[in-house]
Amino acid sequence: FRADTNKIAIKQAFKNQNMTQVFDDSWDIYWTSSEKANALLNIVGSLQLLSGKLINHFPSSNELGQQELFILNCRRIRANYSHLNFDCLPSEFLLPKE
Numbered sequence: 001f002r003a004d005t006n007k008i009a010i011k012q013a014f015k016n017q018n019m020t021q022v023f024d025d026s027w028d029i030y031w032t033s034s035e036k037a038n039a040l041l042n043i044v045g046s047l048q049l050l051s052g053k054l055i056n057h058f059p060s061s062n063e064l065g066q067q068e069l070f071i072l073n074c075r076r077i078r079a080n081y082s083h084l085n086f087d088c089l090p091s092e093f094l095l096p097k098e
Helices: 008-016 034-043 067-080
Strands: 029-031
Touching: 008 029
Parallel strands: none
Antiparallel strands: none
8 A cells, every 4th residue: 555644543554454555656555635646647647547556536526525515516416407306415414604
């Protein structure tokens, strides 16, 4: 695994699974920030990661992970696709600004 973090818990979780930390491109799991993940994926373009390689973020993952952006996207889906039945979208949220 490769981890661009100082978080001991993350590194220890990998080590508990008998994984070895590497500092080159021989990683199979890469734990990094969303910014670094986006930069890495932009370098390879729309090309998928090589088989067996995993990264903890995908492009624009903050659109789903940040509550404010998630609800805005849900509202956009409802406005643009109201004729479709999206049962998986939450019916309400309590946001800090509301």
